[in-house]
Amino acid sequence: MPVEYFRAPRGLQLTCANWQIEAAYRMVQNNLDADVAEDPENLIVYGGLGKAARNHEALHKILATLRRLQPDETMLVQSGKCVGVMKLHEDAPRVLLANSNLVGDWATWDEFRRLDALGLMMYGQMTAGSWIYIGSQGIVQGTYETFVAAGKKHFGSDLRGRLVVTSGLGGMGSAQPLAVTMAGGVCLGADVERKRIEKRVKTRYLDEIIDDPKLALKVALDKKAKGIAWSIGVPCNATELLTVVRDSGVVPDMVTDQTSAHDMLVGYVPDQMTVLQANELRARDPKAYQRESARTVAKHVALMLDLQERGAITFDYGNNIRTEARAAGVGEAFRIKGFIPEYIRPLFCEGRGPFRWVALSGDPSDIACTDALALKMFGDNVSLRTWIEKAQQRIAFQGLPARILWLGYGERARFGLAVNELVRSGELKAPIVFGRDHLDCGSVASPYRETEAMLDGSDAIADWPLLNAMANVAAGATWVSIHHGGGVGMGKSIHAGQVTVADGSSNAARRIQRVFTCDPGSGILRHADAGYPAAKSFASTNGVDLGG
Ligand code: NAD
Numbered sequence: 001m002p003v004e005y006f007r008a009p010r011g012l013q014l015t016c017a018n019w020q021i022e023a024a025y026r027m028v029q030n031n032l033d034a035d036v037a038e039d040p041e042n043l044i045v046y047g048g049l050g051k052a053a054r055n056h057e058a059l060h061k062i063l064a065t066l067r068r069l070q071p072d073e074t075m076l077v078q079s080g081k082c083v084g085v086m087k088l089h090e091d092a093p094r095v096l097l098a099n100s101n102l103v104g105d106w107a108t109w110d111e112f113r114r115l116d117a118l119g120l121m122m123y124g125q126m127t128a129g130s131w132i133y134i135g136s137q138g139i140v141q142g143t144y145e146t147f148v149a150a151g152k153k154h155f156g157s158d159l160r161g162r163l164v165v166t167s168g169l170g171g172m173g174s175a176q177p178l179a180v181t182m183a184g185g186v187c188l189g190a191d192v193e194r195k196r197i198e199k200r201v202k203t204r205y206l207d208e209i210i211d212d213p214k215l216a217l218k219v220a221l222d223k224k225a226k227g228i229a230w231s232i233g234v235p236c237n238a239t240e241l242l243t244v245v246r247d248s249g250v251v252p253d254m255v256t257d258q259t260s261a262h263d264m265l266v267g268y269v270p271d272q273m274t275v276l277q278a279n280e281l282r283a284r285d286p287k288a289y290q291r292e293s294a295r296t297v298a299k300h301v302a303l304m305l306d307l308q309e310r311g312a313i314t315f316d317y318g319n320n321i322r323t324e325a326r327a328a329g330v331g332e333a334f335r336i337k338g339f340i341p342e343y344i345r346p347l348f349c350e351g352r353g354p355f356r357w358v359a360l361s362g363d364p365s366d367i368a369c370t371d372a373l374a375l376k377m378f379g380d381n382v383s384l385r386t387w388i389e390k391a392q393q394r395i396a397f398q399g400l401p402a403r404i405l406w407l408g409y410g411e412r413a414r415f416g417l418a419v420n421e422l423v424r425s426g427e428l429k430a431p432i433v434f435g436r437d438h439l440d441c442g443s444v445a446s447p448y449r450e451t452e453a454m455l456d457g458s459d460a461i462a463d464w465p466l467l468n469a470m471a472n473v474a475a476g477a478t479w480v481s482i483h484h485g486g487g488v489g490m491g492k493s494i495h496a497g498q499v500t501v502a503d504g505s506s507n508a509a510r511r512i513q514r515v516f517t518c519d520p521g522s523g524i525l526r527h528a529d530a531g532y533p534a535a536k537s538f539a540s541t542n543g544v545d546l547g548g
Helices: 019-031 056-068 109-117 137-155 175-182 194-202 213-226 238-248 275-284 286-309 321-327 339-348 364-378 382-394 411-425 463-475 506-529 533-542
Strands: 044-046 073-078 081-087 095-099 163-167 186-191 230-235 313-316 353-359 402-407 432-436 479-484 494-502
Touching: 019 056, 019 432, 019 494, 056 073, 056 081, 137 175, 137 313, 137 339, 137 353, 137 382, 137 402, 163 175, 163 213, 163 238, 175 186, 175 230, 175 382, 186 194, 186 213, 186 238, 194 230, 213 230, 213 238, 238 286, 275 286, 286 313, 286 321, 313 339, 339 506, 353 364, 364 382, 364 402, 364 411, 382 402, 402 411, 411 432, 411 494, 411 506, 432 506, 463 479, 463 494, 463 506, 494 506, 506 533
Parallel strands: 073 095, 095 479, 163 186, 186 230
Antiparallel strands: 073 081, 353 402, 353 432, 432 494, 479 494
């Protein structure tokens, strides 16, 4: 069978009935663009098995349905397959998606894999199945914010003259070297797959590849000593790199990890074997593979703990590695802190999160125009200004040109309306589609990540993402999704996404005002309800109604 590749249409020629529908049509294909997706042939976008559609047949049905969808109709997607169309009304979302959801007791990888093998489900990760993945850029700003916050908290400065050691340079993990160098530091990162590392050099996320871990460490220390921001990818297993670091006696300033440890069968790769041997073992004996993964992850986290013990700031970067290591016998795994309670929660208390937009024209000048607008509107926020300026210099677009900007409550609505106005006036060549990661302030329940260690112990309460999704549907987002298992794996998270199109119309302006207010607003409610003083005071000074 010849391999089929997808690429979003560009320009002003519509294939669908209007821009709301066209946006979904372009974005599902953009997620699968060979420049965007990690494994486009298998419809895998990022994050282990995170897919945009269940299979090729299902994808073709989604595209065919969008081509004939009417402005008052809504397509329903169940785990990456279109299952029907409903006649609703023009202000309703054009697509509703539910991906990878399983009832509590069945919410396990084994049950998911059984259903997946039967062709009944797919794993949607977060933005893969909800069609708003924008390549590695989507995570770079969050990663940058995290490293900057960690630098401020622990060193009172940026990362100049600091060494960060990590692993996993995949779809999301590759943001680490770029973010660390943007913050002035040196990043040494392992990945078992050389071709993944090569892709990062090509897309300018990584500076160089050094095959020998010892030499790589030596070069990294030299750059650190000279205060040069630099990143090095090492094609080896995480355990191999960390063993070399530990045995050398070097204590890195920071240690973290973004291998796909949320999935011990398809994401994580055991050591003491090549990737080819690992693939062969996975196909031949999945149970044996998982035993090897468990053995490796235990060693991996033990090494991280060892470096932590010796003084390295060590944090979990949202891949569930601590849970897997604990299950494999590392009782101390949770001595490593999660990055959300450590560095990101204060941002969530202001409704700030990974807001992003994509130029449907395909023209980079449209993003340059929105960048200029963002600098004009938010340029007095030093962190936002620095990010946009650095992103303009360093970020290579993947697929349709896009920008991520961690805007907060109030800012998102103001910016969305201003962009809608630029579309209306013709200053932008075509409509802009706005969305966000599910890792946002009000849209996720994930006790090992976004909602770890909540003040009131409400970590596992999943009413919040459901309320968030319902509010976004009522507000008229263009598409809304509810997913399970993103980031940390089956049984560990429930989360929701929304995407809304600015097509320049007054109808779009009304939707934008409603969605971009209630979406981050639900995050303020969630954090105020949990008792965070910052969220309560933000609510009272910004007119967020807490009821009563
Ligand atoms: P990915 O599957 O695209 O990449 C994972 C990479 O890890 C691959 O390149 C793989 O070769 C490598 N790898 C696997 N096992 C390894 C090992 N033992 N040693 C060295 N390399 C190994 O996944 P991704 O999109 O980069 O996401 C990585 C992880 O981060 C996932 O668990 C994901 O759920 C999580 N995640 C975190 C955030 C966040 O905000 N912190 C956001 C999205 C995803």
